[in-house]
Amino acid sequence: MTQIHANCVALGPHAILLRGPSGSGKSNLALRLVRAGGRLVSDDRTDLVAHEGKLIASAPIQIARLCEVRGIGIVRGLAHQAAGDVRVLFDLVADPAGVERMPEPRSETFCGISIPSWKIWPFDMAAGAKIEVALALAIGEMQLET
Template sequence: MSVPGINVSNILKDHPELGLKLIAGENGLQNRIHSSEINRPGLSLTGFYESFAHDRIQIFGKGEWAYITSKEGEDMEKLAADFFHFHLNCIIFTHGNVPPPIFVEYCDRLNIPLLGSDVSTHKFITLISQILDRSLAPRTMRHGVLIEVFGIGILLSGKSGVGKSETALELIERGHRLVADDMVEIRRLSESYLIGTCSDLLRHHMEIRGLGILNIKDIFGIGSVRDHKLIELIIHLEEWTDEKEFDRTGLENRTEEVLGVNIPLIKLPVRPGRNIPIIVETAAMNQRLKKLGKNAAAEFSQKLNIYLQQGKVERNPPQN
């Protein structure tokens, strides 16, 4: 698991919705942001720097701007000296407010990007928090195929050559949608769910042995692909062996931990003659029912126990 950073330059160039413009500190645009939280330094500007979150993006809203512009002379110089004593990675003024000249001087000298935006503080914080949450989410790469089946994001895993891509291809032909083939990038956007996506290079492409690389969007249309999907089920394809026992009742609640999140897991045996795509479709519909609180295996087990208690089922039926 890795927690990547994001350059200030990426925030400036790739997100026009923030309305950012560079005011000073151009040489610091490669500064890395590693925290998805932001900081409004109002309390610190008054001189209280205990627990000052200097490693976060510093947002100056109307209140912070009004306070610093009320200072003059030595008071302003002391305020700036104390504030810039800390290592800062980025400062942003919202509402179109203009930073005081001494802030511009410090930022140019210390290579701290100083940015301005006409967007209101509340809206700006909402937008940049969403951007940072996506960009800095813990992530990992998994070998497999991510496909949406009846609205359920299913990660097909298994050894190379077991039939993951072929299964996904038939599911796509049946109207379901591909998210990623071969390498799936997984991000944890909260404590309870994972989002799977694909790199820009591999997006919408699939490798089929004997055919090579296919562009699924070009062959099946735009409705056959999507860029990301919540991962709700992992189906691990395994070659069938008589020596191994597979679940036959559905009462085993297996899970697999990915980035600290437990995802329901099904181990599905594969052998010639089994229609794996139909089984995957059925697993998706069954998972959807489980989300609604309906568990067929558990209900059957409960009914069977009642029948046994009432003596309606022979515990040891006679052998023919």
């Protein structure tokens, strides 16, 4: 098992990781994804394990089902699921200029399983749509033009 400083949100049958330092917008973006139909798996810290060739994320027991909403507090009651089949990692950047226009494909390996990774500015109005496109690429529903 590996624990990382990231949020995890399930979107349909798959999940995505949002990784970044404290205050980078992980919970903000996760909250917007949940309000748009996603389900929170974990907020702030995520446990990862390999299971049957898949990378499975869950929340540490102490923070399961909780989400910090900055300016409001720690809340319980968001749409939630206990675990998620992670397919994409997003590293949150502080400045939109930190997102390359045409990035080379990248990946990162956790628990022996490689997943694609992308950089995203969490406050982009199109962040949710970009996450959906990256997830579709990761599961083979779309292809990058080369």
